[in-house]
Amino acid sequence: MVRWSQQLIPTLREAPAEAEIPSHQLMLRAGLIRKLSGGLYTFLPLGLRALHKVERIVREEMDRAGALEVLMPAMHPQEIWEQTGRFDVLKDVMFKIKDRQERNLVLGPTHEEIVTDLVAHEVQSYRQLPVNLYQIQTKFRDEIRPRFGLMRAKEFIMKDAYSFDMNLEGVEKSYQAMYRAYERIFKRAGLRTKVVEADTGAMGGSASHEFMVLADAGEDGIIECEACSYAANLERAEGVSRGERVFADAGQSTAVVATPNQRTMEDVSRFFKSPAVRLIKTLIYLADEKPVAALVPGDRDVNEIKLKRALKVVALVLADDATIAKVTHAPVGFAGPVGLTIPIIADEKLKGYRGAITGANQADAHLVNVDLARDAKIETWADISNANAGDGCPRCEKGNLVAKRGIEVGHVFKLGTKYSEALGAGYLDPEGQRKTAIMGCYGIGVTRTLQSVIEQSHDANGIVWPISIAPYQVEVLPINVAHAPTMEAALKIVAELEAAGFEVLFDDRDERPGVKFKDADLLGLPIRINVGEKGLAKGVLEIKLRHNGELRAVPPEQVLATVQACAEELRTGVAVL
RNA sequence: CGGGGCGUAGCGCAGCCUGGUAGCGCGUUUGCUUGGGGUGCAAAAGGUCAGGAGUUCAAAUCUCCUCGCCCCGACCA
Secondary structure, three states: OEEHHHOOOOOOOOOOOOOOOHHHHHHHHOOOEEEEEOOEEEEOHHHHHHHHHHHHHHHHHHHHOOOEEOOOOOEEEHHHHHHOOHHHHHOOOOEEEEOOOOOEEEEOOOOHHHHHHHHHHHOOEHHHOOEEEEEEEEEEOOOOOOEOOOOEOOEEEEEEEEEEEOOHHHHHHHHHHHHHHHHHHHHHOOOOOEEEEOOOHHHOOOOEEEEEEEOOOOOEEEEEEOOOOOEEEOOOOOOEOOOOOEOOOOOOOOEEEEOOOOOOHHHHHHHHOOOHHHEEEEEEEEEOOEEEEEEEEOOOOEOHHHHHHHHOOOOEEEOOHHHHHHHHOOOOOOOOOOOOOOOEEEEHHHOOOEOEEEEOOOOOEEEEEEOHHHHOOOOEEEOOEOOOOOOEOOOOOOOEEEEEEEEEEEEEEEEEOHHHHHHOOEEEOOOOOEEEOEEEEEEEEHHHHHHHHHHHOEEOOEEOOOOOOOOOOEEEEEOOOOOHHHHHHHHHHHHHHHHOOOOEEEOOOOOOHHHHHHHHHHHOOOEEEEEOHHHHHOOOEEEEEOOOOOEEEEOHHHHHHHHHHHHHHHHHHHHHO
């Protein structure tokens, strides 16, 4: 039996100042985690139990999907990262260390290289394929800004799986199997997720989907169609612009207008009393060190991921003031496409722009009546801007797009042969031909998933655990531990519940009832049983459900059956969520 | 990396401006009390005031540096 008094469950009446979002505050207040330092957390017993439950669900579903569990080192020789060229890409996020031989090692931020190396050595024949290896491991990332407790930490637990297939059909099958496994995992964990099309980022590869938990605290922007099923990460979302492209005075020749100190889009928009969409925003970037001008409509943000891809470059940064002055011959704030000698890439939403307003490439001046095709030399047209809420849906055309925030808890990729080729993961086919394996990779942020559950399932009083990952399913709460009949009845029901397979937390603390009730709500175990004198006098115990506050008074001999029924309902409820 | 805020008891905070005895609430310990939503009374423990340097007769308080934590940004030309 687990007695509260023998446990380490340091609940906090007030939230530590370091925590901003509800899930982070509650994890600290309920005694689930404690911070060692920024982005580094200790799991206390209660938090660890919940974490283990998430891991168990993940493991069961991965196994069910046919993936094989392995455990790879957290520490890797640097050379293996150099072999795929990813050392350069990821060196800023990798923790780099040396051993006593001065050998360069890194703490793994992910494991594509490691698993591919393994497969390169151990898989020789088509008979061994397909194979899907997964692990649940601590990953290390030197995040620019650790945030929100477990949401973005320097050290976090991730489940990652890697599939190796012989052909595209096989890849598709592996991908679908993981996609379905993820749906099951998050559903079982009591999470409502939204699947969105995603960018593949530093991974490389083609298709990818992210599993998002919708939440205000989410770090990712999500765009979805209100009419059809289209949903995508803002990083990749396409929007069909419904803005005008031909404005008043179109056709007239350009003219310079003095605009002293009108630098921002807001300033200029107000100055000309024109909507931002009429303005053309000109940003000077250094793309692989070379200056390039990027043009987007004034009411939109440049999407650097799209821009990077369109330009086919690795490094993309905004140009410094000196460079801007050099290429535009004007101080920052007055750049425009007309007369620029550097390459210009324009957002396709600008196609056909006439009568637009741009910077004039001279101090305190803008250019009006700009006809982009007539007046500027556009080298490339591409989608390089963010979709906006209110844009048309790129799929169904009818629907409007809406913007939301999400927490990325899972991500599935089709990787292709980038890693298998670099590290020699291949096989001999039935004809004896040497072939390269095609990979997919599939990640779940396990610690992040745990916190996301709380972010999505809590109320003013505390956590509301889904029964599937609650640290314990039942809390038995004797109102007065000094009252012998109370304790007798409480212990009896604890024993019955445990014999029936329930995990029970017994709050045996000699505390006032109010304190114990508050703590029970804070901890958020799904089923609570109050045992007190008043109830006993009437021959009943009380069963209280955390998620809806429902209270049932039942005779002791019916408690077990009632709890079983409640638990069953909660389990189904989780599945239905 | 840029900007902002904060660092005083386990947690939440006041004191700092205007230098002179380190405080409040919660929590903790002990005793009594109470016993169905953070009980009441009493006593007590607990602080290198983040660290260092400086100014001063005297520094939590003023100055400088360092470290840590939190927030925003790292694109809007």
